Amino acid sequence: MSTFISFILAIISSMLIDNVVLSRFYGICPFLGVSRKVKSSLGMGIAVVFVIILATCICWPIYTYVLVPAGIPFMDTVAYILVIASLVQLVGLFIKKYSPALYKTLGIYLPLITTNCAVLGVVQGNTDQGLTFLNALANGVGTSLGFLVVIVVFSCIRVRLESANTPKAFKGLPIALITAAIMAIAFMGLQGLFSGIKL
Amino acid sequence: MKREKGQTKKNFLKGIIQENPLLVSILGTCPALATTKSLEAAIGMGILFTIVLLCSNVLISLLRKLIPDEIRTPAYIVIIATFVTMVKMFTNAFLPELYSTLGVFISLIVVNCIVLGRAEAYASKNGVFDSFIDALGMGVGYTLSLCLLAFFRELLGTGGFTFGQIFTFIPLTKLIIPGAEKFAISLFQTPAGAFIVFGIVLAVVAFIKNRKAELKAFEAKQAKLKAAEEAKAKLAAQQAQGGQQ
Amino acid sequence: MSQTEYLIIAIVILVILAVTFIVSFVLYQRTPKPKGCEDLKPSDEKCAGCTNDACAFYKEKDSVESIEKKEEK
Numbered sequence: 001m002s003t004f005i006s007f008i009l010a011i012i013s014s015m016l017i018d019n020v021v022l023s024r025f026y027g028i029c030p031f032l033g034v035s036r037k038v039k040s041s042l043g044m045g046i047a048v049v050f051v052i053i054l055a056t057c058i059c060w061p062i063y064t065y066v067l068v069p070a071g072i073p074f075m076d077t078v079a080y081i082l083v084i085a086s087l088v089q090l091v092g093l094f095i096k097k098y099s100p101a102l103y104k105t106l107g108i109y110l111p112l113i114t115t116n117c118a119v120l121g122v123v124q125g126n127t128d129q130g131l132t133f134l135n136a137l138a139n140g141v142g143t144s145l146g147f148l149v150v151i152v153v154f155s156c157i158r159v160r161l162e163s164a165n166t167p168k169a170f171k172g173l174p175i176a177l178i179t180a181a182i183m184a185i186a187f188m189g190l191q192g193l194f195s196g197i198k199l
Numbered sequence: 200m201k202r203e204k205g206q207t208k209k210n211f212l213k214g215i216i217q218e219n220p221l222l223v224s225i226l227g228t229c230p231a232l233a234t235t236k237s238l239e240a241a242i243g244m245g246i247l248f249t250i251v252l253l254c255s256n257v258l259i260s261l262l263r264k265l266i267p268d269e270i271r272t273p274a275y276i277v278i279i280a281t282f283v284t285m286v287k288m289f290t291n292a293f294l295p296e297l298y299s300t301l302g303v304f305i306s307l308i309v310v311n312c313i314v315l316g317r318a319e320a321y322a323s324k325n326g327v328f329d330s331f332i333d334a335l336g337m338g339v340g341y342t343l344s345l346c347l348l349a350f351f352r353e354l355l356g357t358g359g360f361t362f363g364q365i366f367t368f369i370p371l372t373k374l375i376i377p378g379a380e381k382f383a384i385s386l387f388q389t390p391a392g393a394f395i396v397f398g399i400v401l402a403v404v405a406f407i408k409n410r411k412a413e414l415k416a417f418e419a420k421q422a423k424l425k426a427a428e429e430a431k432a433k434l435a436a437q438q439a440q441g442g443q444q
Numbered sequence: 445m446s447q448t449e450y451l452i453i454a455i456v457i458l459v460i461l462a463v464t465f466i467v468s469f470v471l472y473q474r475t476p477k478p479k480g481c482e483d484l485k486p487s488d489e490k491c492a493g494c495t496n497d498a499c500a501f502y503k504e505k506d507s508v509e510s511i512e513k514k515e516e517k
Contacts, residue, residue, distance in 0.1 A: 025232045029226070029312060032228065085276060120310050177394050
């Protein structure tokens with residue numbers, strides 16, 4: 001199988017089968033918190049996609065070509081969080097300076113991406129599992145797209161939930177979590193997606 | 200500075216009940232869902248989390264006058280990341296089973312909102328001892344709520360509890376309710392089960408909160424009515440007195 | 445290259461990363477907000493479900509609520 005097809009398959013598998021929010025539990029906070037409005041959750045999702053892909057591209061070489069030869073692979077977490085935090089600040093700086101329209105929709109939530117587990121989780125998982133650069137990139141792209149899909153779908157459902165007649169104790173977060181559980185069950189159905197294809 | 204009596208106890212207990220980081224403030228949900236498959240993993244995660252929170256809170260509280268205000272957040276992130284790295288190395292060396300079970304989630308303590316939140320909200324403004332107690336309360340509260348989730352998930356998912364798989368220094372013991380494993384619902388071991396259990400626990404917490412608020416409102420109303428009645432009676436008595444004169 | 449040289453390079457890179465973070469953080473804080481965005485407030489629609497008190501915005505939301513409470517009294 002050509003590299004390209006396996007790259008695409010790896011993206012799809014980390015996007016749908018092993019979904020970042022529903023089966024790996026990264027980024028639950030923004031998933032539950034900032035997803036009432038479809039538009040703002042779309043903005044947040046795209047920002048996360050951007051940061052995850054950039055962070056993967058920077059962190060993997062730092063680990064492989066700097067930390068491992070130097071004999072200090074245990075410094076990975078510190079290096080990653082520094083890379084992610086500076087990336088978020090730089091992207092925020094850029095938006096603040098050159099794109100007031102974008103700043104208006106998501107600028108204020110941008111600093112929160114630093115504490116989004118999805119970014120650090122993906123980057124750390126890539127090197128913990130010893131993936132090659134291409135696989136790491138596929139994992140990054142797939143995971144972030146999975147985050148985007150789930151957060152947008154969930155915000156659509158939540159708009160409906162607002163007007164639904166739920167028991168008083170379940171109003172707000174509890175019913176959102178139950179909804180997420182049903183979504184997780186639905187995504188479990190995708191597990192056999194590649195069973196016919198030899199990878 | 201004079202200390203009020205019982206303030207330390209209050210400070211400690213608030214992290215467990217009133218301001219429980221997971222069940223009341225709903226922070227740190229990622230590890231709460233991912234590491235509660237078994238009671239043992241939840242206890243391990245809680246202990247590691249508490250250690251990081253204690254160390255970072257104490258150090259930040261010690262350095263709170265040295266760190267310039269403008270670069271506070273970067274400094275906190277670096278301090279927390281350093282402690283997490285240390286905890287990670289110790290776990291890898293002494294409890295490799297715990298390390299492999301928790302995996303990435305040990306590193307993810309760095310971005311846990313609770314640690315950074317406590318540093319910003321408490322340790323940067325209070326003394327070392329207070330910060331230590333605050334961190335201890337928050338850590339214990341978080342551990343207990345993780346155990347609560349893991350208790351239901353393991354009990355419903357496997358029909359009992361298994362100890363000794365992760366903490367290998369205790370002998371392997373299985374506490375299974377006789378006949379219960381036939382009725383185990385394996386859904387509760389999957390991610391979907393985690394969401395369901397967490398949702399229901401939060402609903403119970405919300406129910407208790409609503410109940411308390413209603414009771415308070417009811418009492419306030421009763422007190423108001425009583426006061427109004429007393430005032431009326433007083434007025435009537437005054438009027439009667441005026442009539443006699 | 446020897447191990448020590450690699451180590452020195454790694455430490456230099458880590459220090460560069462830390463400096464980049466601090467400089468970009470300070471720059472971000474000091475950059476004035478663009479026109480029309482000076483008084484962005486947390487909307488209940490977006491923030492109601494979130495309780496992240498590490499978020500600078502959460503405190504603002506808190507203070508807004510407390511001000512409203514005071515006004516009610």
